[in-house]
Amino acid sequence: MTAPLPQQLPDGRVAHVLTLSHGALRVRITDLGATILSLSAPDRHGVVANVLVGPDTPAAHPAGGGPGPYAYMNATCGRVANRVAGSTMPLDGATIALAANEGRHQLHGGPHGFDRAIWRIDGADARQATLSHVSPDGDQGYPGALTATATFTLKDAGTLSIRYTARTTRATHVNLVSHLYFNLSGMAGATIHDHR
Numbered sequence: 001m002t003a004p005l006p007q008q009l010p011d012g013r014v015a016h017v018l019t020l021s022h023g024a025l026r027v028r029i030t031d032l033g034a035t036i037l038s039l040s041a042p043d044r045h046g047v048v049a050n051v052l053v054g055p056d057t058p059a060a061h062p063a064g065g066g067p068g069p070y071a072y073m074n075a076t077c078g079r080v081a082n083r084v085a086g087s088t089m090p091l092d093g094a095t096i097a098l099a100a101n102e103g104r105h106q107l108h109g110g111p112h113g114f115d116r117a118i119w120r121i122d123g124a125d126a127r128q129a130t131l132s133h134v135s136p137d138g139d140q141g142y143p144g145a146l147t148a149t150a151t152f153t154l155k156d157a158g159t160l161s162i163r164y165t166a167r168t169t170r171a172t173h174v175n176l177v178s179h180l181y182f183n184l185s186g187m188a189g190a191t192i193h194d195h196r
Helices: none
Strands: 002-008 014-022 025-030 035-042 048-050 088-091 094-097 120-124 128-135 146-154 160-168
Touching: 014 120, 014 128, 014 146, 025 146
Parallel strands: none
Antiparallel strands: 002 014, 014 025, 025 035, 035 048, 088 094, 120 128, 128 146, 146 160
């Protein structure tokens, strides 16, 4: 692993980039939203290419104030990934009101979801990185302080494993996801129509 490289974001914060590698696999991760910036892997002919679509630096990512439309590109989404209709959820006989960010609905954790946070780098080596984020009680409307952990590991089988855990101080909802956008051809401009 290379040392975490700092990068100033357009919104004034500082993010870092970690690089993991094992065999032909190479993964670049930023602590901005526990986001995968690139995943370089070999195709069936052994040709290595980045198979993710999206910004390749934290400064270029809209979550850090970069240009372009925001589509949660390759970020960790939470507390609850997906759309919460009406920005309300039942919990223990009560209705929880959440922060809306898509009309009257909440999408992927709200206007300040996990994808926009700078996560703490808890540890990293050549093949594994562990990041964590603490969401305080009431964050985006969710009850209980919640500590989320994301562990990215390059396995001997030539695979990337992403493991999420969460610990909370109260009953709450949690559903974390890595919102990856793939282009398996590794070629900009190529479409899914030619994938095999």
